[in-house]
C-alpha cells in the first residue's frame with residue numbers, strides 16, 4: 001500500500017506531522033513519563049530484546065502523559081520491565097551501563113529471545129507449505145485453506161504494541177522472521193497446488209476453476225488467474241486511496257461537498273475510480289479475428305491493450321471529463337473493467353475505499369499535502385496496468401475526535 005508518510009520540507013502544522021520514534025528516543029520519552037534513572041535503564045534493557053517503535057500520533061494524541069506510566073496507551077506501546085525475567089533485565093542493563101560493544105549486546109539479546117519461544121505454535125517448522133520435501137520460506141498456512149505471503153519489505157509497523165505476539169518479525173534476527181523477497185516461491189507453490197487439485201479435486205476455488213466448463217483453462221491460465229487473485233487487490237485499492245486523496249485535495253470544492261454530505265461517498269468513489277485510473281489499462285487481449293477500431297484495422301491474433309483511463313475521459317460519455325465531479329450521478333465507468341473479466345473484487349474494492357475515505361476524511365477533514373504538488377510521482381506499480389503514487393506525504397491536520405474521548409475509548 002502507498003505509504004502515507006511524512007516527508008516534510010517545511011511543515012505547515014508541525015504538531016500533527018508523522019514522525020517515527022525508536023529505541024534511541026526511549027530515554028527522553030521515559031523521562032517525560034516521570035521514570036527514575038534506574039527505571040529508564042530497565043526499559044532500555046527490555047528494548048534491546050523486544051522491538052520498540054511508535055510515532056508522533058500515538059505520543060501526542062493518544063497517550064495521556066499525566067497518567068503515564070500507568071496510562072493504558074503508554075503501557076500498550078512502551079516496553080515494560082516485567083516483560084522479561086528480572087535477571088535478564090539486569091544483565092542487559094549491565095551491558096548498556098558499561099557501554100558494551102554492539103556484538104555483545106546482540107549476542108545476549110539473541111540468547112534471551114531464543115528462550116522466549118519466538119514461535120510458540122512451531123510456525124517456522126510446522127506451517128510453511130513445502131515443495132519436494134523442502135519448506136518454502138516466507139509462506140505460511142494459517143489455516144489449511146489459506147496461504148500467507150510475507151514480503152520482506154513489508155515486515156514493519158507504524159507502532160509496535162509492547163505485547164505484540166509477532167515480535168519475532170520485528171527484531172534484528174533474520175533467522176526468526178517469516179519473510180521472503182522471492183516471488184518465485186509463491187509461483188512454485190501455486191503450480192504445485194494446481195497439480196495436486198488436478199489429481200484430487202475438492203470443494204475449493206482452484207478445483208472449481210479447474211473444472212470450469214468445456215473450455216477448461218490451461219495450467220498457465222489457471223496460474224495467471226490464481227496469481228491475479230492474490231495480487232489484484234493490493235496495489236489497486238491502495239492506489240485508489242492515494243490517488244483519490246490527491247484528487248480531492250486538487251478539487252477542494254468537491255472535497256467540501258463530500259465532507260458536507262458523506263452520503264455521497266459511494267458516488268464519489270466511482271468518480272475517483274474514473275478520474276484517477278488506478279488500473280489505467282486492461283490486461284492484454286488478443287484479437288481472434290480482424291477488427292476495425294477508429295478507422296484502424298487490427299489483424300487477427302494481434303495483442304491489444306485497451307486504455308480504460310482514456311475511455312473514462314471520453315467527452316462523448318462524460319461531459320467535462322478532465323474535471324473531478326462527484327455529482328455525475330451515473331457511476332458506471334470502465335475503471336473496474338467490463339464484460340467477463342469485470343473486476344472480481346469490485347464490491348470489495350469499493351467497500352475498502354469507502355472505509356478508508358470515511359475514516360481518513362472523517363477524522364482529518366483538514367488533511368493537507370506536505371510536499372510540492374508537482375513533486376508527486378506515480379511510479380508505483382508497473383506503469384501499465386497499475387498506476388499508484390510512489391509516496392504521499394501529508395499533514396493530517398487537527399483530529400476531529402476530541403483528545404479526551406480518544407484517550408478513554
Ligand code: HEM
Nearest residue numbers: 232233236237240279282283335336337341343344345349
Ligand atoms: C480500486 C481497486 C481495483 C481496481 C481499480 C480494479 C480494476 C480491475 C480491472 C480494470 C480489471 C479488469 C482487467 C481486464 O479486463 O483485463 C480487474 C480484474 C480483476 N480484479 Fe480488480 N480492481 C480493483 C480491486 C480488486 C480487488 C480488491 C480484487 C480482489 C480481492 C480484485 C480482483 C480482480 C480479479 C481476480 C480480476 C480478474 C477477473 C477476470 O479476469 O475474470 N480487484 N480489476
